[in-house]
Amino acid sequence: MFDSLSGRLERLGASLRSRGRLSDADLDEALAEVRHALLEADVELSVVRAFLDAVAERVRGENVAQSLTPGQHVIKAVHDQLVEVLGGSALKVVYAAKPPTVVLLAGLQGAGKTTTAAKLAAWFKQQGRQPYLVGTDLQRPAAVEQLRVLAASIGVDVYSDPSDPVSVARAGVAEALRLGRDVVIIDTAGRLAIDEALMAEVRAISAATSPHYTFLVIDAVTGQDAVHTARAFHESLELSGIVVTKLDYDARGGAVLSARGVVGRPVVFASTGEKIADFDLFHPDRMASRILGMGDIMSLIEQAERSMDPEAMAESAQRMMSGAFTLDDFMAQLNQIRRMGSLGGLMRLMPGMTRDMREAAKNVDDGQLNKIEAIIRSMTRLERRDPSIIDGSRRSRIAKGSGSSVTAVNQLLKQFDQMKKMMKQMGGGTMPSLPGGMGKMAQMAARGAAARGESLPAGFEALASGMKSGAPAPAPSGGAKGKKKKGGRVTPPKQR
């Protein structure tokens, strides 16, 4: 649904293409699509209306750029408006001059506050800070225990005692000061916005600790109620930002838009999976691209850089390009990728994925990776270096050894071979034609380049120029060459 919003608008745009300019009727039709998609994505009704008004204004107010079709024009307007509503740019966390910097988390029951507290602590730790967790949820049975277990897994200390939430919070901050920790994260009990007693309690916690940041933790699959919740918490606590959780449930996450739209505070962090690593600063422009189904290449790169070993990567890239890529290299990379977080989450960030591939990606997990690894590990060193020696009897041995089937082994070998050829092509300066939607990626890159003057999402520019300069090719432009060879499957970036 939301995934295909850009697709729907494109299709709609195709029928308008010849006319060059959007009529009011065309615009209404396009906006009806957008409305439907936004509502299906749980964006709150009044936010939807305000959004549509703004998009219409944008479309009418701007001159239609030569390089954009009417469909793309609407997409761009929707994208720009999404970016604006989602917050313009990412929030930069600024630390208190006199530590500790206090962060307060609040939200409804089950939004994921406790898990977020631990993930946030891990994030601060990664930033070189010494975080400290304070568990004030004395209400839900074993909530503090949950925080302790999570905190232990990331090596962060937790403060809590069974007195009452306000004194626990106060004592926790004092303890952090004594221990010299520079960031304190206060987890609070889940509460309903209309529960006056509990809202008063969280206000008291806030007053006792004067947090530098107060974040509302909100579930990405929240429906129309997101607005009520966000508003009520904002009125009570003066939020500095929003943390959205469970974004892996649903790529649409309309609640983000609703909450952002109504409280006017930025979405600061986003949580996209069960692993501690599935958590990062929220980037509105990237989310906007994702909402439109355009992928999010910048997040992918950042995630890769954070968890991969650059030296090893450069080395294997060298081997890839020269065609000397072995199954050992592949396995090493597999493990690197694994460290980046769940594969499904990574795939969602990839632009140009077809629906089928996205669906398949959702189901990729460590178990399936284990199977691939098992097959490779069941090969001898010689076989891994030179898979061409693997004959029938070796195949059945490998299949037995890895507990898989000969078919699976065959598939792996065949696809590895194809991939290797493609890599070589890439090294030779030719754009590979990847299966399915992957080829589309290059097209999108080209579109990004074509519309550079129109400032399409940053990720595309990086991608577009990446595709151009990415191949250290003898040929001046890999893209152009690709077009000749592949018969139009790859559209070259426009030369300007």
Next chain:
Amino acid sequence: MIVLWIVLALVVVVIGLVLVVRSRRRRPASPVLSAPRVAMPDVLVTQVAPRPEIDDGPGLDRRLAASRTIFDRVRSITSVGALSTEQLDVVEEVLLRSDVGVSTTNALLEQLRTDGAPAGVAGAIREALMSSLTADRSVRTRADEGRVPVWLFVGVNGVGKTTTIGKLAWHETQAGRSVVLAAGDTFRAAAADQLQLWADRTGADIVRAAEGADPGSVIHDALGRAQARHADLVLADTAGRRANSTNLLDELAKIRRVADRGPGQVVETFMVLDATTGQNALSQAREFLAAAEVTGIVLTKLDGTARGGIVVAIERELGIPVKFVGVGERAKDLLVFDPTAFVDSLLSA
């Protein structure tokens, strides 16, 4: 083996991109890419960076205020017979706001359009909604002779599965039945501890295992204990899981098979659903129905401002009825679902 393609593609693309970005970063001319992750200045700023305030614009606020009285407007539509476009718009707004969803709303509007409103608009919507909530809501507590009845609880993370089990354990023990709790959520930290506290509170028996243990084995052990002690009912918890992962759903299907084997017989599979959930609830229900044969929904957190209208869509499309609703933290805040009361609260949104 599309998985392999994905992995391979990812390897190639990620490595390629990272290298490109790195090589560009070495050159000074890429402001966009080199901006993030610089050292943060140590100054106290409690205010976030100023940004365009798009909230609280006159349009938004006025509209929200308008929505509060929307059902009053519906009620004020006293005309009988065919409905005007404007009236239908009001009805649409009420339904959309309570999370009923676009397609169900359109279907209900179509119904209104064809049937008209012989007894007033308010009555007509109520009628239309009630006609969507007609499934069988009885709760099965008995299994075949010699087998132990099991209630299995499934749902996504944070909807209140464990709390719901605690509350139902209280109800069932109050009703004089002996209950065994199976702490099948071996994934979330301290989930078993949470259930243990409910067991202590209600006097129910509990079977638990270490974190990371196989949930099937926990439920299997609980069945054994229930049989040995002639317990009347087993309430089996499961870990919260997103509904768009085949692997997690397969695991759930396996848990259900284990619970339905030997002495056990799954007589009810409850999907616990948070009332604040929007359209995603429909895909949750669809997936859990396929994986674990869901027989009923427990709609939790109805004491907030959320209306939980999505259950109308779920019952219309998938035929899964709501059987219980959670309206608070206390054990007795779990009620048997009453369609009439629910529709009233939906329309008073």
